[in-house]
Amino acid sequence: MTRRRVFDPGTVPVAFWRRDEIERSLTRRDVGQLFRLFLAEFNGCTQTQLALLTQHDRSDISNWVRGTRQGRVSDIEVLTRIADGLQIPDSARLLVGLAPAGSFPLHPDPVVPRPRTAVQDDQAMTVPVPVRLAICGSRAPDTDADVIDAVVPCLARLVMSRGYKVSHGPVGVGIEVMTHIADRYRPPDFALAIGLFGHRNVIAHAQLVLVIGGGVGTQAEIDLAASMGTPIVALPASGGTACRFYQQATRDQRLRGSINDEQFAALSACADPSEDFVRIVEGLINNDLGASSA
Template sequence: MTRRKMFDPGSVPASFWREQAVQTALARRDIGNLLRTYLSTFADCTQTQLALLTEHDRSDISNWVRGTRLGQVTDIGVLTRIAEGMQLPDDARMLMGLAPADALVTSVRDERELAGASSGRRRLDGSGPSSPRIAICGSRSEGVEDRVVDAAVRSLARLVMIRRLRVNHGPVGVGIEVMTHIADHYQPPGLRGAVAIFGRRNVIADAACVVVIGGGPGTRAETDLALAMGKQILPLGASGGTASAVLHQLLRSESRSDWLEGDYLAALRQCASLSSGASATDIEQISDDFVEMIDHLVQSNLGDASA
């Protein structure tokens, strides 16, 4: 008996993942429809081979295909095994709510690299034009709006994942919360641990953009260093704490915010306050607007770097 050749998911053309039916299944996490379309398109692939590729029982695949098992999947572990086994390209992974396979979300730096970091104002290209580096500073100290911090963590996690940002963060605080959220909700294949940086100067030394969320005295010390070093600082005022204080400082001093264009200043002001009766939707909007501003700044600086 001739043994069937194992199907190679790497042979699937990129055009398959751009088909409307496939993209709809990915966006809805409808694994049943995804597998049915896959098997009908690639006759050389069998349910048994899909089970081996995705680390599932043959009966699981059969039940999805036949519709006897709920097609929509929310379990990140299951989605990750399917994405890795079927070798989904990054666009397809992100459409399904997973991190891109080559996400750059943290890195190890040694003392020589840190010692070589510029102490002056830099564009947002800390690790080269293709991998911008930001520092995320802040904590849930007294006077901080926890609901705003929660929303900011979610929004920042999406930005870091999609834009493949490199992140500087300390051992505790909002930065490590963002990394944990990425690990728990998107599961990048290479993310097995987050590398915390000790020493406030080291956290900001090679990051041109310093994002400030909430924070207490420790965060204030980091932002004072960042200001002295000419770093670009973006505080989410509505999160309270140090972020609010630093925002007011920036708005009072043109010399400390001269790198900010008018649109950025206006956006910072809009993200500065939170009404007492703010709804969850209002908070999410403030957070998303703030993170969109960070994204625009990142892309603007990358454009300058390539000019």
């Protein structure tokens, strides 16, 4: 009797996970459609092998494939078993709402200055340092709650996909972003977010300050960032301090920092404020801070 060869998910090309129909299935968490596309593409894989790889009963896989069981799944444990079993790459895991398999530090380092040695200085020239963002703002009375609701998951996805470090206060939009990461993506060993006390501590080590909504405290952080020469990117559609700062920067180009006229105009003309805001932020990071978008 010839033993059937076990399908190796490690042989699945990354390009497969980048197909439009696959990405749509992942975004919708439609495992039924995902399995149908997977089986159609890879003849060496069977429903039985899918069951073994994803730790499910053969009948579960059959029902998903045939459509007799609801294809869309919300259980994070089920999605994790599928992603791990099929060795789904990190970019695709993010689409389905899972943390990357390769973990990275999300916690901000304590704001404590440390002496450097000559060896450390030499290493700093070759070892890339993660980009640090300060996420400032809050749901002050004159902010747009719907825009803030939309931008929080978009910023969470950006932080997760790029491994940026985040500084934020004990309350506000920054802690909302980190909470969304913990609840949606469940990164390994991520159970603590350090909310920094003191406006100066929030922006002290940031390379870019993001402003969403906000009130008086957010304005204090903007003033400190401006005095330190740290670039500030505000989302005017979120209202509050972000909108007021944008209007001020419209009149005073010095407040725009490295943001060019096209990018500045795009911040106000966003068709989808949350998604467009994140794209502009990532572009600024890649172009001005030298971070890789790979």
